[in-house]
Amino acid sequence: MILSRGLLAPFVALMLVCATLVYYFASYSRDQVQTTLVRIASGHRHLVDQFLDERASDLRFAAASCSIEEISNRADLTELFRNLQAGSEAFFDLGVFDDTGNHLEYVGPYDLAGKNYAEAEWFKAVQEEGLYVSDVFLGHRKIPHFIIAVRRREGDRTWYLRATIDTLSFNGLVEGIRMAQTGEAYLVNRKGVLQTARRSGGKLMESDPDFNTYVIDDENVTSFSAGRHSQQRYLYATGPLKHADWVLVVRQEVGDAYGPVTRAVVIAVAVILVGGTVAGFMAYILASGLANALALADIEKQHIKTQLVKDIRHAPAWIGAIFRRLAERND
Secondary structure, three states: OHHHHHHHHHHHHHHHHHHHHHHHHHHHHHHHHHHHHHHHHHHHHHHHHHHHHHHHHHHHHHHHOOOHHHHOOHHHHHHHHHHHHHHOOOEEEEEEEOOOOEEEEEEOOOOOOOOEOOOOHHHHHHHHHOEEEOOOEOHHHOOOEEEEEEEEEEOOEEEEEEEEEOHHHHHHHHHOOOOOOOOEEEEEEOOOEEOOOOOOOOOOOOEOOOHHHOOOOOOOOEEEEEOOOOOOOEEEEEEEOOOOOEEEEEEEEHHHHOHHHHHHHHHHHHHHHHHHHHHHHHHHHHHHHHHHHHHHHHHHHHHHHHHHHHHHHHOOHHHHHHHHHHHHHHO
């Protein structure tokens, strides 16, 4: 019993050490999962920003390379549009506007030339800012789309060039991210309206039911977990874009994100428990065997002493004295 208690203390201490190691391993692994998600979101945000920046630069260069008289002619505007599409097939149509919002000429599949956009939100914004990337809206065509518009000052005249970005192409760029089974990426504006479709559910221009749970930094990508309005709990990484008033959201179900970590922790705990149980059982067997051996040795010693006493009683006096001295030495 004393040996068993003596082995229990180091066994408990070993289990505590193993439990501490597993805890810190799990914490470190969870941090690494979040760090990886932030890194993926940062890279994807840069990709989307670069796309918008390049399309805006293309449009600025196109506006700077010609006069309003030239591109007010449909043939010249068509040639300019073809040149833009040669650089990027993301350009869907192209239009030129005067400073009062009149749509002077248009190249594309819709009948938009001749309409006035003086009261359109995008036209007022580009008049003030010189470059504007709109939210997704319906407009005269009644189809969800977004535009990039630039201002061009030519002497004492001001005019504007506007291009529509192909929605399918842009959605493919934003959604083109794969993380395990449930990872996805999408864009929302500052009002919580989806600017791209969400693969797990959520159409273009619908309100995002989870938007109020988002943690959004004005500059950096932020990681957090939430799921108040969803059936599933998600691990998120959010970051604002530089060239549009949108927020990139990259998310993954918590169970999917932490699945490898959870499995590793379960395996580690199982190995520790099984190994500890086997080690404890073997220690108990060895301790019991040692205790039994000591007990047998003690019984044998007592038997020898008893036999000596009997022999002393029946032996001559001088032999008895010798036996008594030997017995005293053994004691």
